[in-house]
């Protein structure tokens with residue numbers, strides 16, 4: 516039995532109707548997206564996760580982006596409330612599965628929060644002030660987690676959908692980021708790796724155990740990560756990238772307790 520569980524969710528047949536904020540709509544090849552998602556699940560398994568799938572939510576175009584519906588910590592899971600109204604029903608398909616592994620608490624109206632806006636660095640949670648996560652949602656998160664010893668810091672960001680579009684953790688206390696979207700000084704005393712300037716969308720990487728799942732599209736930033744000694748598992752994530760999704764978005768990673 517693996518020490519981690521990765522919760523994923525199938526690509527919805529309605530994915531072409533996904534939310535888009537910063538991208539222009541392009542055709543998405545559903546079969547190709549499904550194949551790429553399967554390869555992503557295989558990468559999670561190769562990195563030591565038991566991969567479990569929540570039931571498909573074909574009525575919800577963005578359901579594959581399961582990261583956004585919850586924040587999972589060792590102590591509990593927080594069901595979020597997306598700032599995108601079209602995504603609010605997604606949680607119903609994931610919560611019963613998550614409840615097998617964690618006690619559940621939730622963000623209530625008028626708060627909004629997307630999991631993609633929450634970056635954990637040890638006991639600090641950085642939360643992007645975005646179109647999806649508002650001040651009330653961030654304040655609720657702070658109140659829910661204070662008793663578990665987490666500090667919650669709101670982070671200003673610009674020009675990107677979620678905080679983790681702009682910055683992700685790639686190793687202990689090590690962040691990969693795009694300084695055009697976030698101020699690196701806001702993240703304290705960490706090792707910071709900049710994306711290559713020619714690859715502004717390259718900051719979304721998924722650190723799992725000893726490896727990092729990373730898109731094939733960003734060769735120059737991949738070179739920087741490998742030069743820093745990181746073991747990359749490269750995946751083709753091009754179809755879901757057209758839906759403004761990256762590699763963190765398609766799973767919830769839980770330590771098995």
Ligand code: CIR
Nearest residue numbers: 533534580631758759760764
């Ligand atoms: C959305 O706009 O909600 C989806 N089309 C993409 C969500 C990507 N999720 C993430 O970055 N955590």
